Amino acid sequence: xxxxxxxxxxxxxxxxxxxxxxxxxxxxxxxxxxxxxxxxxxxxxxxxxxxxxxxxxxxxxxxxxxxxxxxxxxxxxxxxxxxxxxxxxxxxxxxxxxxxxxxxxxxxxxxxxxxxxxxxxxxxxxxxxxxxxxxxxxxxxxxxxxxxxxxxxxxxxxxxxxxxxxxxxxxxxxxxxxxxxxxxxxxxxxxxxxxxxxxxxxxxxxxxxxxxxxxxxxxxxxxxxxxxxxxxxxxxxxxxxxxxxxxxxxxxxxxxxxxxxxxxxxxxxxxxxxxxxxxxxxxxxxxxxxxxxxxxxxxxxxxxxxxxxxxxxxxxxxxxxxxxxxxxx
Numbered sequence: 001x002x003x004x005x006x007x008x009x010x011x012x013x014x015x016x017x018x019x020x021x022x023x024x025x026x027x028x029x030x031x032x033x034x035x036x037x038x039x040x041x042x043x044x045x046x047x048x049x050x051x052x053x054x055x056x057x058x059x060x061x062x063x064x065x066x067x068x069x070x071x072x073x074x075x076x077x078x079x080x081x082x083x084x085x086x087x088x089x090x091x092x093x094x095x096x097x098x099x100x101x102x103x104x105x106x107x108x109x110x111x112x113x114x115x116x117x118x119x120x121x122x123x124x125x126x127x128x129x130x131x132x133x134x135x136x137x138x139x140x141x142x143x144x145x146x147x148x149x150x151x152x153x154x155x156x157x158x159x160x161x162x163x164x165x166x167x168x169x170x171x172x173x174x175x176x177x178x179x180x181x182x183x184x185x186x187x188x189x190x191x192x193x194x195x196x197x198x199x200x201x202x203x204x205x206x207x208x209x210x211x212x213x214x215x216x217x218x219x220x221x222x223x224x225x226x227x228x229x230x231x232x233x234x235x236x237x238x239x240x241x242x243x244x245x246x247x248x249x250x251x252x253x254x255x256x257x258x259x260x261x262x263x264x265x266x267x268x269x270x271x272x273x274x275x276x277x278x279x280x281x282x283x284x285x286x287x288x289x290x291x292x293x294x295x296x297x298x299x300x301x302x303x304x305x306x307x308x309x310x311x312x313x314x315x316x317x318x319x320x321x322x323x324x325x326x327x328x329x
Contacts, residue, residue, distance in 0.1 A: 008051040008060070009184075010089060010101035011108070015046035019113065027098040031072030031088055031119050040076065042102075042110040049101065051089075066092055068101065072121045076114035082180070084114060105179070134267055135177065135248035137187060137202025143260035145169075152249040152261075163257035164265050173252040181246040188229035190262075194237035197262040204248065205230035205240065209266040210258065 013028040021038030028040065051068070053060050060068045071090040078084050086108065091099040102108075136142070138153025145160030145168025153176075155161070160168040179185050190201040196212050203209070207229050232238045251268060258265045 008053055008103065009048035010051050010103040011042060011046050012049060012098075013088070013100045013102055014098040015043040016040055016102050017043070028088065028100075028102060029098055030090060031074070031121050034074070034116060034119055036116055036119070039113045039115050041113055042108060044110045046110055051101065051103075060089065062101065066095070071100070072119055073105075074116060075118040075120075077117050078114055079112055083117070084108065134207040135204040135250045136207075136261060137189075137200075138176075138247045138249055140201055140203075140249075140261050141199050143263075152251075153247070155249065155251065161253075161259055161268075163253070163259055163268070166255075166257055169253045169255075169257055171251050172254050175250045177248040177250065178245060179248070181241050181244050185246060185248075186240050186242045187246045187248075188233060188238065188240050190229070190232065191237045192262075195232060195264065197264045199262040201262040201264065202246075203229040203266070207266060209261075209264050211264075 016028040017040065018024050018026050018035075018038045019041045022035040023038050028034070049062065051060055051062055060070075062068060068089040068091065071088045074086050074088065076084045076086065085105040087103040087105060089101040089103055136152040138151060140152045141149040142152050142155060143162040144150050145162055147162070150159075155171060155174060157171050157174050159171050161171065163169050177185075181187055184205060186205060187202050188205055188207075190197055190203070192199055195201070195209070201209075205228065208226050209229065211225050211227055230240060233240045253259075253268050257268050259268045260266075
C-alpha cells in the first residue's frame with residue numbers, strides 16, 4: 001500500500017540570515033529578494049522542524065497546518081569548497097516573507113558561512129522531488145533482463161532490468177548524486193547476509209525492501225515484510241553512516257516495480273506522486289548533481305554559471321571553474 005504521509009525536516013527561514021554582504025542582518029525571504037555573493041549562516045539555536053508530505057494530495061505542510069510551496073533553489077558555496085543545494089519553501093500569501101522554511105538537499109550545519117552563488121526559480125519542484133526519491137549505492141548489483149547482474153553505477157537509460165511481476169522493463173530516467181552522508185542522505189549499509197542479501201547493499205534510509213521474514217524485534221507478523229532500510233539498522237551488520245560523502249544512483253521505470261538488488265526485492269523508486277510527476281521529464285543521466293572542488297583555497301575565477309530563471313540567467317563572479325561546470329544545465 002502506498003504510504004500517505006512522509007516526514008521531512010527543515011529549518012526556519014528566519015534562522016538563516018546574512019552575516020556578510022549587501023543584505024547584512026536580513027533573514028532568508030523569497031528567492032527574488034536575495035543577493036548573490038551574500039554570506040548566510042544558520043543560527044546555532046536553530047532546530048529541525050518536522051514537515052508533513054502528503055503523497056495523496058501532493059502537498060507539504062508544517063506543524064501549523066499551513067501549505068508550503070517550493071519557491072526556488074539556492075546553491076551555496078560551503079567553506080570546504082562543496083556546493084550545498086537548498087530548497088526555499090514559502091508560506092501562504094499574507095504570511096511574512098521569513099515565515100517559510102529551508103529544506104537542505106545536501107545536509108547543512110549551523111554556524112558555518114555559506115556564500116550564495118546561484119538562485120534558480122524554475123526547477124525547485126523537480127529538485128525537491130529528486131531529494132525524495134529512493135536511491136542505490138553505485139556498487140549494488142542489479143539483476144538485468146537477461147539474468148546477469150550489473151552495478152547500479154553502470155546502468156544507463158534504456159537498459160532493461162528484471163522486475164518481480166512484469167519481467168524485463170526499461171529504465172526511463174536515471175540520475176546520479178554525490179552528496180554529504182547526513183540526515184536523509186546518510187546511507188544504510190547492509191552487510192552480506194544480514195537481511196538475506198548475497199552482497200553488500202547500500203540504500204537511502206527510506207528505501208523499502210522486501211524481507212523473507214521479519215527480523216527479531218521488528219514488531220511485524222511472521223512471513224515476508226516490507227521495511228524501510230533505516231528500520232533495520234542494528235549497529236553491527238546493518239549500519240547507517242553519517243560521515244564523509246556518498247554516491248547514489250536514482251532510477252525510474254515506466255511504472256513503479258520491485259527489482260532485484262543483491263538478490264533482495266526492493267522498490268525501484270518511492271511510489272510518490274510528487275516525485276513521479278516532477279521527474280518524468282528527461283534529465284541528464286551522467287552528470288553528478290553536486291560537485292566538490294579538487295582543492296581548498298582556490299582563487300575565484302570569473303567564470304559565470306548560467307542558471308535559467310523567469311527573469312533570465314543569474315550569474316555570480318566568485319565561482320571557480322569546477323563549480324560553474326557542475327551547475328550548468
